[in-house]
Amino acid sequence: MITEVAILDVKPDLVGEFEPAFKKAQSIISSMDGxxxxxxxxCIENSSRYILIVQWQTLEAHTEGFRGSKQYQEWKVLLHHFYDPFPTVEHYEQVYLKE
Structure with missing residues (x-):
């Protein structure tokens, strides 16, 4: 399993529009293979900053499957105009799990 972490800095004047747009867009990502x-x-300290955490079965499910899909184009239209700067996206794999 891979964890995608994206730091989303939303333009302060668009925060009120971002959450409803994300609510609509989340059906796109949740329908993807993997x-x-x-x-x-x-964020509590910075109300225009969000963190998106997505669990994928594989790295390729995100980087190739989702980002290479026509659905990703719809995701971009719904969400990418909210960000400044463009999000930092990183992928993590589990190293330790508390027993």
Whole structure:
């Protein structure tokens, strides 16, 4: 399992529009092959910053499957205009799990 972590800095004047747009867009990502689950969290100290955490079965499910899909084009139209700067996206794999 791979964890995608994206730091989303939303333009402050668009914060009120971002969450409803994300609510609509989340059905796109959750319909993709290799998707497991996701969560969107809002920063307490900076109300225009969010973190998106997505669990994928494989790295390729995200980088090739999702990003290479026509659905990703719809995702971009719905969400990419909210960000400044463009999100930093990193992928993580589990190293340790508490027993």
């Amino acid at each position: 998707y497991i689950e996701h969560q969107l969290q809002r």
